[in-house]
Amino acid sequence: MKKIAIIGAGISGLYLSNLFKDNKDYQVSIFEKKNSVKISEGYGIQLSVNCVELLNKIGFNSLTEDEKFNPKKIDFYELKNSKKICDLEISKFNNDHCKYTTLKRSKLLQFLIQGLKNEIIKYNYNIQKIECDPELIKLEFDNGEKITCDYLIISDGVFSKGKSLISSNESNAIYNNSIAIRGNISKENFKNINDENISLFLGSGFHYVVYPLNKDVNYNFIGILKHELTLNEQKSHELFEENFYIEKIKNRLSQKISKMFIEKIQNLKIFPVFVSKKFFKPTNNIFLVGDAFFAFSPSFAQGASQSIEGAYELYESILNNKDFFNKRSKRVKMINNRSNFNQFVFHLSNPLMIFLRNILMKFLSKNKNFLDSYLGKIYKN
Ligand SMILES: Cc1cc2nc3c(=O)[nH]c(=O)nc-3n(C[C@H](O)[C@H](O)[C@H](O)COP(=O)(O)OP(=O)(O)OC[C@H]3O[C@@H](n4cnc5c(N)ncnc54)[C@H](O)[C@@H]3O)c2cc1C
Numbered sequence: 001m002k003k004i005a006i007i008g009a010g011i012s013g014l015y016l017s018n019l020f021k022d023n024k025d026y027q028v029s030i031f032e033k034k035n036s037v038k039i040s041e042g043y044g045i046q047l048s049v050n051c052v053e054l055l056n057k058i059g060f061n062s063l064t065e066d067e068k069f070n071p072k073k074i075d076f077y078e079l080k081n082s083k084k085i086c087d088l089e090i091s092k093f094n095n096d097h098c099k100y101t102t103l104k105r106s107k108l109l110q111f112l113i114q115g116l117k118n119e120i121i122k123y124n125y126n127i128q129k130i131e132c133d134p135e136l137i138k139l140e141f142d143n144g145e146k147i148t149c150d151y152l153i154i155s156d157g158v159f160s161k162g163k164s165l166i167s168s169n170e171s172n173a174i175y176n177n178s179i180a181i182r183g184n185i186s187k188e189n190f191k192n193i194n195d196e197n198i199s200l201f202l203g204s205g206f207h208y209v210v211y212p213l214n215k216d217v218n219y220n221f222i223g224i225l226k227h228e229l230t231l232n233e234q235k236s237h238e239l240f241e242e243n244f245y246i247e248k249i250k251n252r253l254s255q256k257i258s259k260m261f262i263e264k265i266q267n268l269k270i271f272p273v274f275v276s277k278k279f280f281k282p283t284n285n286i287f288l289v290g291d292a293f294f295a296f297s298p299s300f301a302q303g304a305s306q307s308i309e310g311a312y313e314l315y316e317s318i319l320n321n322k323d324f325f326n327k328r329s330k331r332v333k334m335i336n337n338r339s340n341f342n343q344f345v346f347h348l349s350n351p352l353m354i355f356l357r358n359i360l361m362k363f364l365s366k367n368k369n370f371l372d373s374y375l376g377k378i379y380k381n
Helices: 011-020 049-056 105-114 161-167 231-235 237-241 243-253 259-264 303-320 325-346 351-364 368-379
Strands: 002-007 026-031 044-047 074-078 084-088 101-104 127-132 137-141 146-149 151-154 174-186 198-203 206-212 218-226 266-275 286-288
Touching: 002 011, 002 146, 011 026, 011 105, 011 303, 044 049, 044 105, 044 303, 049 303, 049 368, 074 351, 084 351, 101 105, 127 161, 137 151, 151 161, 161 286, 174 243, 218 243, 237 243, 237 266, 243 259, 243 266, 303 325, 325 368, 351 368
Parallel strands: 002 026, 002 151, 074 198, 151 286
Antiparallel strands: 044 101, 074 084, 127 137, 137 146, 174 218, 174 266, 198 206, 206 218
């Protein structure tokens, strides 16, 4: 029996363990640095059909209609006057079993954990050292434990320490000059939007997205604000939890949306957005997956979907001894280019460019060839 060690109990590590858990040829363990999987209520996540199809392989279709939501379209609006620009029918990529889904991130994590036996996840294991010889991989954790394994899967997220250890910090994520603002907002604050859809408001240097997560009265709110940070600010992750700093960002945000609207956002939290610039290819039986493999800007909402897709590809490549890195990096490059392009287009500020963008969006959002190529290549896998 081959031993698989997974670093990090996030979306990709948990999904991968679910895939391996019943395979008698492998014994899988997850090593998580925290003392539990932090399931903060409230915030949402979007899962496109390519990912829902893979989640269904481990029983995701058993979630009830009350626990998730299937939006029909994305409605695009101009932020400054709430005028609708166009809509895009994302449900056209759905089939009877797999539908574009929004839900609470906590619900997804609960679902991924509930399928695993308690002893699979080992908490309070912060990876400290990775040694690799052709036969065996040796790991050391900050609690003094040492273990060996045949396969090492590093899925410890965007600030991956596992990757830093094996790459000598060569391909660390960098600040994307933007801040994510997350929260919940009551439907009452939106008079004219369609609550069957995702609504995306485009403004200069700022866009935000609201969508239902279930039948609740609150929408998920996620805004991306262009914002410079000093090097010290980039390094200090605790800063973003300080009230004075949140107020500072709210003030900056009030140049884009009204103070009254900002005050309506509940559980508002801010996160600096870090993204990958380079790939790193580990040797022997070590693999990176999820944000540790490559972190995108959030403007295509593909982070979690790609974490799951990558985990599935890795599972298949381990079973069949096939290449993982080259196929995955090709797909990631394509999605990364689209995410960056989306962010650029969403944040335009020149009125002429905005005028042209809106005309083009109206046309392209109804153009079958464009949709099949721009979205279909991602959603249909
Ligand atoms: C603001 C924002 C909004 C987003 N919205 C969406 C969305 O709508 N749709 C979408 O698809 N994606 C979204 N994403 C992206 C998505 O959340 C991530 O891509 C996804 O969670 C990555 O999963 P992962 O398994 O790679 O890592 P994570 O889910 O980050 O998990 C990493 C795990 O590793 C653990 N860990 C870290 N360091 C160590 C260590 N040294 N030793 C042991 N364990 C460790 C962590 O505690 C954590 O449990 C968003 C991202 C951001 C920033």
